[in-house]
Amino acid sequence: MFQYIIRRLLLIIPVLLGVLFLTFVLMYMVPGDPVITMLGQHAEDDIINRIRAELHLDDPWHIQFYNYLTRTLKGDLGRSYISGVSVTDALKQKLPNTFRLAITAVIVSTLMGVFIGVISAVYQNTWIDHAAMTFALLFISTPVFWFGMILIYFFSMTLGWTPISGMGDGGLSLAHLILPAVTLGSRFAAFLARYTRSVMLEVITQDYIRTARSKGLKERKVILNHAVRNVMIPVVTVVGMNFASLLNGSVLTETIFAWPGFGRYVVTAIKKRDFQVIAGCVLVGSLIFVFFNLIVDVIYVGLDPRIQYD
Amino acid sequence: MRRVKSLSLITILIAFFVMFSFMMIEKVVAEEPQYGGTLHLSNNTDWDTLDPAYCSGFDAGAMAVKFYDGLVRFDYHSNDVVPALAKSWDVEENNTLFTFYLREDVEFHDGTEFTAHDVKYSFDRLYNPEVASPGTWVYPMIKGTDASLNNETNGLKGVKVIDKYTVQFELDKPFGLFLTHLTLPYGLIVNEDIVEKYGDDFRQNPVGTGPFKFVSWEHDDRLVMEANENYWDGRPYVDEVMYRVIPQPLTDIAEFEAGNLDLTTVPTEERERWLGNDEWQQYIHTMAELSTYYLALNGDFEPLDDPKVKKAIDYAIDSQMVTESLFSHYVAANDAIPEGMPGGADVEFKADIKKAKELLAEAGYPDGFELELWVSDGSTSVRVGGVLQALLGRIGIKVDLIKNDWSVFYSTVKNGNAPSYYLSWWADYADPYNFLNALYTSDRIAFNNETINTMLGKMAATTDQTERIRLSQEIIKMTDQIGDPYVFLYHTSASSIKQPWIKGEIYHQMYNADKLVTWWIDQDIKAQEMK
Numbered sequence: 001m002f003q004y005i006i007r008r009l010l011l012i013i014p015v016l017l018g019v020l021f022l023t024f025v026l027m028y029m030v031p032g033d034p035v036i037t038m039l040g041q042h043a044e045d046d047i048i049n050r051i052r053a054e055l056h057l058d059d060p061w062h063i064q065f066y067n068y069l070t071r072t073l074k075g076d077l078g079r080s081y082i083s084g085v086s087v088t089d090a091l092k093q094k095l096p097n098t099f100r101l102a103i104t105a106v107i108v109s110t111l112m113g114v115f116i117g118v119i120s121a122v123y124q125n126t127w128i129d130h131a132a133m134t135f136a137l138l139f140i141s142t143p144v145f146w147f148g149m150i151l152i153y154f155f156s157m158t159l160g161w162t163p164i165s166g167m168g169d170g171g172l173s174l175a176h177l178i179l180p181a182v183t184l185g186s187r188f189a190a191f192l193a194r195y196t197r198s199v200m201l202e203v204i205t206q207d208y209i210r211t212a213r214s215k216g217l218k219e220r221k222v223i224l225n226h227a228v229r230n231v232m233i234p235v236v237t238v239v240g241m242n243f244a245s246l247l248n249g250s251v252l253t254e255t256i257f258a259w260p261g262f263g264r265y266v267v268t269a270i271k272k273r274d275f276q277v278i279a280g281c282v283l284v285g286s287l288i289f290v291f292f293n294l295i296v297d298v299i300y301v302g303l304d305p306r307i308q309y310d
Numbered sequence: 311m312r313r314v315k316s317l318s319l320i321t322i323l324i325a326f327f328v329m330f331s332f333m334m335i336e337k338v339v340a341e342e343p344q345y346g347g348t349l350h351l352s353n354n355t356d357w358d359t360l361d362p363a364y365c366s367g368f369d370a371g372a373m374a375v376k377f378y379d380g381l382v383r384f385d386y387h388s389n390d391v392v393p394a395l396a397k398s399w400d401v402e403e404n405n406t407l408f409t410f411y412l413r414e415d416v417e418f419h420d421g422t423e424f425t426a427h428d429v430k431y432s433f434d435r436l437y438n439p440e441v442a443s444p445g446t447w448v449y450p451m452i453k454g455t456d457a458s459l460n461n462e463t464n465g466l467k468g469v470k471v472i473d474k475y476t477v478q479f480e481l482d483k484p485f486g487l488f489l490t491h492l493t494l495p496y497g498l499i500v501n502e503d504i505v506e507k508y509g510d511d512f513r514q515n516p517v518g519t520g521p522f523k524f525v526s527w528e529h530d531d532r533l534v535m536e537a538n539e540n541y542w543d544g545r546p547y548v549d550e551v552m553y554r555v556i557p558q559p560l561t562d563i564a565e566f567e568a569g570n571l572d573l574t575t576v577p578t579e580e581r582e583r584w585l586g587n588d589e590w591q592q593y594i595h596t597m598a599e600l601s602t603y604y605l606a607l608n609g610d611f612e613p614l615d616d617p618k619v620k621k622a623i624d625y626a627i628d629s630q631m632v633t634e635s636l637f638s639h640y641v642a643a644n645d646a647i648p649e650g651m652p653g654g655a656d657v658e659f660k661a662d663i664k665k666a667k668e669l670l671a672e673a674g675y676p677d678g679f680e681l682e683l684w685v686s687d688g689s690t691s692v693r694v695g696g697v698l699q700a701l702l703g704r705i706g707i708k709v710d711l712i713k714n715d716w717s718v719f720y721s722t723v724k725n726g727n728a729p730s731y732y733l734s735w736w737a738d739y740a741d742p743y744n745f746l747n748a749l750y751t752s753d754r755i756a757f758n759n760e761t762i763n764t765m766l767g768k769m770a771a772t773t774d775q776t777e778r779i780r781l782s783q784e785i786i787k788m789t790d791q792i793g794d795p796y797v798f799l800y801h802t803s804a805s806s807i808k809q810p811w812i813k814g815e816i817y818h819q820m821y822n823a824d825k826l827v828t829w830w831i832d833q834d835i836k837a838q839e840m841k
Contacts, residue, residue, distance in 0.1 A: 032717030054442035
């Protein structure tokens, strides 16, 4: 197991190198210019050329790639072309914010999704199942932007239970966290409910469930100890993959709730063609993705003792 | 008995008089600015920088003036240029020699004394090639800027320290708007030791002479500043200002509605709800902005080089109809100069399909032609592009609408590769020269008219406002006659809404005029309203 983890960790290096290389190639293929974007309508050719030279943007791309790589290996992700802020410092500030949001979203959506999915399967074709699946369909089809605004209107403006936006005055504020987390996790919860239901329906028709029932076990025990446990393996895979996606794809939620996170940071950088920031974010985003895949694989072992890694 | 009654009446009258006087006094006292409190404001985007040398955007410039001062600034209630760090100045030798006499009681936030050396350093720094400032377009008229940028000299020859509190600027040629250019954020004064102390992080650690001291900045979240108790122009009324970054306008107005923001802009989607509300109307201020939105026609692409084709397009686009149908609260444009700014020529609005078709036929295109129209991917741009496409379709011009994100869009436009495009110009300062020079000397549209260039040169040189306005009107009339490469569409306006407890706020057309020193919070009203 330990050797397997080490081998997987070492494999991260070529993956990241490949991702960086592709990012650099893509950035040079995509039209648009960070200096012209930065200067706006006062962009005169001599100023553009001077700033481009100062930022080494006029170097050939392979030289820029080599320079970026050597600097990154020393732990320096460079500075934003636009703001001059160190990418590492910015990520140190924004990643924890998005982590906080994504973890809460995953917890809320997994609890809700698995619960609703299991209940739906257990009460298949009853009104409970139909109601749950209708709600799931509704949430999957609801645009995040609209849902976030509705939550603000109802819980913040009308009931006054939660703050409207932001992160509060520092520290972990659950009140500030709950609406963005629910918004971010709502579609995933709905998806998970449908997914859990279908997996659960398959599991409860298996022989070992029939055997458990025929042994006279209480239905609750059959469901919780035998069925749900087997449902968790595919569910954990989906949750693990989606956690990384929630980290990278939280831009809409972060915009609605003025949450200073990773998603807004990277989208702003893409709009402004801030290559240093884009490369840093892609690198860190990929690292998170690969790392979570590894964690999911390790969790499998705990859930299913039959799985072993050499 | 009668006497007693009279005495009682007099006593009652006196009591009323005294009560009334107290009420009046209380009212007057209540309107006296109060010190203290925190001002809560917002911005829809994070600030790129707080270093004056890199303030290329309006947001950064508007924020930088809270921490820094220039030699001059805009008056808080007009577009006049008034003294700031310079208490007075002499202008000699036909607008080429400016001597500034500096205030002697000014300190930077860290206690460093402000002197003429700081002024020289700030301008030398702007033209230091290693700094790579985007602001070198602002003061090219100062002697020695090219030499400095080419590393031929160390510092600007045209900026001289005469003594500790006197500094002199020598220009290559007369420039009547030099003082106005000094109001721009690139002209804010920094201190060499402080800049070197912070190095690369100076962009996010502003230490100037301005009315507010920097406290903290959580990027994309909030920026906090506190009153500079020793501000040379008197400390601001509020103790602290907290700016929040709220990118979504609907979230922003919700925060305002909940009383968490003191002033904000009414989003377009919410205009009817707020402007139609009797209770709030008195707290809403609508102001014409110094902007001009237009369709540009690039003469490098056939048949847009033909003046008749340009005129035909002008006649085909009814800017009043476009404005009314898309933005009823904006003002339709007939020339480049925004409403409320002198220099406009009242050129007639053109809307005549028949004449447009005739002109197109005369130009040899009776069946129209195909035209690429570039727009950015913002929703407003796409909507306007669609309307222009429909209007030009009426005279047979088949418009191919090309949408791209801002970076691709503007790079294409900047490189002269867009045959036609929809764009705007926002004032750097309130003078027609700023608009006309930007529009008619641009290499984006292949327009080069010697007479107009000469007139623009005269506009730049003169300090005579009347003459500048006359020249502006002449240029506008001339471009209209020879086939304007621009079809002007509309000028924008914005509505701000404030909480009842906010007093002394400024609504200025220039983004960099307000230093927040006049704002104060009526704590009594706030306490009452928040209940």
